[in-house]
Amino acid sequence: MKTRITELLGIEYPIIQGGMAWVAESHLAAAVSEAGGLGLIGGANAPAEVIRDYIRQVKAATDKPFGVNVMLLSPYADDVAKVVVEEGIKVVTTGAGNPEKYMDMWKAAGIKVIPVVASVALARRMERYGADAVVAEGTESGGHIGEATTMTLVPQVVDAVSIPVIAAGGIGDGRGIAAAFMLGAEAVQMGTRFLVAKECIVHQNYKDRVLKAKDIDSAVTGRSHGHPVRCLRNQMTREYTKLENEGKTFEELEYLTLGALRNAVMEGDVNNGTVMAGQIAGMVSKEQTCKEMIEEMVDQAETLLGHK
Numbered sequence: 001m002k003t004r005i006t007e008l009l010g011i012e013y014p015i016i017q018g019g020m021a022w023v024a025e026s027h028l029a030a031a032v033s034e035a036g037g038l039g040l041i042g043g044a045n046a047p048a049e050v051i052r053d054y055i056r057q058v059k060a061a062t063d064k065p066f067g068v069n070v071m072l073l074s075p076y077a078d079d080v081a082k083v084v085v086e087e088g089i090k091v092v093t094t095g096a097g098n099p100e101k102y103m104d105m106w107k108a109a110g111i112k113v114i115p116v117v118a119s120v121a122l123a124r125r126m127e128r129y130g131a132d133a134v135v136a137e138g139t140e141s142g143g144h145i146g147e148a149t150t151m152t153l154v155p156q157v158v159d160a161v162s163i164p165v166i167a168a169g170g171i172g173d174g175r176g177i178a179a180a181f182m183l184g185a186e187a188v189q190m191g192t193r194f195l196v197a198k199e200c201i202v203h204q205n206y207k208d209r210v211l212k213a214k215d216i217d218s219a220v221t222g223r224s225h226g227h228p229v230r231c232l233r234n235q236m237t238r239e240y241t242k243l244e245n246e247g248k249t250f251e252e253l254e255y256l257t258l259g260a261l262r263n264a265v266m267e268g269d270v271n272n273g274t275v276m277a278g279q280i281a282g283m284v285s286k287e288q289t290c291k292e293m294i295e296e297m298v299d300q301a302e303t304l305l306g307h308k
Contacts, residue, residue, distance in 0.1 A: 019069020
């Protein structure tokens, strides 16, 4: 399964772990990289020095390539953008915005820049500004989402740009990887499957909620005010949806979600917290190490693609 992405990033398998806020810290990133994929540290809203510490922890745990996801809406984005240069990071993915203002600095430092995009227009723009690849993320993914599905978005982005495309959203096993390759992607990015990795630090309640999820347990809040977020149904989503249907504004609803992701991930409050997960949560049925997950998925994908 060698592709332009495995060559570009120096990884064994074309599997990238999503930069999930509060979840993608040093233990998970190091384990995914050590298993042959690309582990990512999720910058989220963390201060730059926290990210610096995570970077050094991953370096101490593995000599394999890894990267950092820079959340562009973070108040610390400018500082994190500098830290990745100072710490010699080789790969940066970006989310929630446009990374153009950092491109010159990152490219001068030899960093491979891979923005997450939800449209053909943004993919083309990122290619013009020097992106090395893009992640085309469909609405099936967990967390903040766009509108297009992975099935429709990936081939359109592939046709629109010449740089490699990584598929994300709705991919949870080797079948999803094989499907993404058939759509023209050269790697996949996965988040939800790695939530239940043995090396993942999320609270056991969160893992159990994902493991018990059914196909219909995915909910999207915030569509009415332009901030759609996919998570698993619980008391919080029911209350949010009720108030949203009553016409409450984003500002009026924000109290329901402030700190809610942290409460779910760290404290295990899966009733009132935000349990971010993609639509493939219903496919996730067992805890495994990152190595076991990756090897199982790659073996299945290679069989389906006729590589074995």
